[in-house]
Amino acid sequence: MTAPEENKPEEQPLLRVVKGDPDDHQLAALTAVVAGLASAAPAEDEPERRSEWANHARRVRRPLQHGPGAWRASGFPG
Numbered sequence: 149m150t151a152p153e154e155n156k157p158e159e160q161p162l163l164r165v166v167k168g169d170p171d172d173h174q175l176a177a178l179t180a181v182v183a184g185l186a187s188a189a190p191a192e193d194e195p196e197r198r199s200e201w202a203n204h205a206r207r208v209r210r211p212l213q214h215g216p217g218a219w220r221a222s223g224f225p226g
Contacts, residue, residue, distance in 0.1 A: 163179065170178070200206065213221055 163175075163182065165175075212218070
C-alpha cells in the first residue's frame with residue numbers, strides 16, 4: 149500500500165513572489181489584503197432603469213377636456 153501523502157496532488161502556493169525580496173511583515177500585509185479582497189462581498193449592481201416609455205403609470209391619465217382652451221390645457225400637467 150502507498151502512503152496517503154503520495155496520492156495527494158502537488159499543491160500550488162496561493163501567492164508567489166516573482167521579483168524582490170519581501171520580509172515577513174510585507175508578506176503578511178500582502179496576504180491580509182488578498183484575503184480581505186477574496187472574502188469581500190461582491191458589489192451589487194444597480195437595478196436596471198426602465199424607460200419612461202415602458203412605465204405603466206404613463207398609460208393612466210385624466211380624461212381629455214373639451215371646449216374652449218382645451219388644447220392649451222392639454223399641455224399642462226394635471
